[in-house]
Amino acid sequence: DTGVSQNPRHKITKRGQNVTFRCDPISEHNRLYWYRQTLGQGPEFLTYFQNEAQLEKSRLLSDRFSAERPKGSFSTLEIQRTEQGDSAMYLCASTLRVLAGEGSYNEQFFGPGTRLTVL
Amino acid sequence: QKEVEQDPGPLSVPEGAIVSLNCTYSNSAFQYFMWYRQYSRKGPELLMYTYSSGNKEDGRFTAQVDKSSKYISLFIRDSQPSDSATYLCAMSLNTGGFKTIFGAGTRLFVKA
Numbered sequence: 001d002t003g004v005s006q007n008p009r010h011k012i013t014k015r016g017q018n019v020t021f022r023c024d025p026i027s028e029h030n031r032l033y034w035y036r037q038t039l040g041q042g043p044e045f046l047t048y049f050q051n052e053a054q055l056e057k058s059r060l061l062s063d064r065f066s067a068e069r070p071k072g073s074f075s076t077l078e079i080q081r082t083e084q085g086d087s088a089m090y091l092c093a094s095t096l097r098v099l100a101g102e103g104s105y106n107e108q109f110f111g112p113g114t115r116l117t118v119l
Numbered sequence: 120q121k122e123v124e125q126d127p128g129p130l131s132v133p134e135g136a137i138v139s140l141n142c143t144y145s146n147s148a149f150q151y152f153m154w155y156r157q158y159s160r161k162g163p164e165l166l167m168y169t170y171s172s173g174n175k176e177d178g179r180f181t182a183q184v185d186k187s188s189k190y191i192s193l194f195i196r197d198s199q200p201s202d203s204a205t206y207l208c209a210m211s212l213n214t215g216g217f218k219t220i221f222g223a224g225t226r227l228f229v230k231a
Contacts (some may be wrong), residue, residue: 004162040127042207042221043163056218091162102168105151108219110162 002026004111007091013082015106020078021114025094031077033108034067035091045092049075050097070073082118090112122146125208125222134231135194138195142222143190143207149210149220152184154193157224166193166206198229 005024013019024033031050035043046065048058051072061067064082069075093095093108125142132138138208140154151170169175171174172186181194191210208222 041223042123042125042209044221045218093162105153105168105170107165107168110164112160112162115160 004092004094004109006090006111006114008113008114009112010100010117012119014119015082015084017082018078018080019082019116020076021090021092021116023075023077023094024110025074026096026109029094029096029109030072031095031097031106033093033095034075034077035093037089037091037113038087046077048051073090079116082116084118086118087118089115120145122220123210123222123226126225127223129226129228131228131230132198134198134200134220134229135137136229138193138198138202138227138229140193140208140225140227142191142197143189144210144220145190146210146212146220147186148191148212150213151211153209153211153219154180154182155207155209155221157207159204163207182218188190198227200229200231203227203229 007022010050025114033048035045035048046061047067064080068105091113093110095106123144133141153168154203156166157163158171169182169184172184173193175182179196185191204228205224211219
């Protein structure tokens, strides 16, 4: 499978525990995004990487959240001291950022997500 | 007020019907308008994108953007049970998806 993969697919944890999710983007995609999606809502942007550099973080990304993309390949998203409000689907997407003319769109390819439940 | 408003439905139609899905938005600077389809327990997949105003057709799907009204639509002709999914509109200021804003999604059920 050459698509975006995410692990684990499901995670149940107790409040206060730390969790880490992994995203493997499509090979050679240089941009990687993390989103959070709660029930009945669309994905909300959390952060993105251009290669190994984290270029933007949303206000949604509190100091309990940290993301890394070592060597510009896979990425991890860690949530420390989880709270019940962190329960959501965490989606990863990747794209090959190319310089293109106006009107061209660099498609984001989404993974299947990691569903987090905090008890 | 949310930047992008989308009726969550659910919308239930018989097989073969024409489906109309819509979103409104408030930021006139949006340039790229996307429609994603999301099946249960899956990530969203891009159906179509439109740059600026106008129509775009791809098979049974037609996307329309009216920037003067800040209104976008997706039409599905000859709907099939396999079209049953959540449809998300999304908008971006620029290419590449950075700061893409998604609607809440409309759940569609197509009955055989």
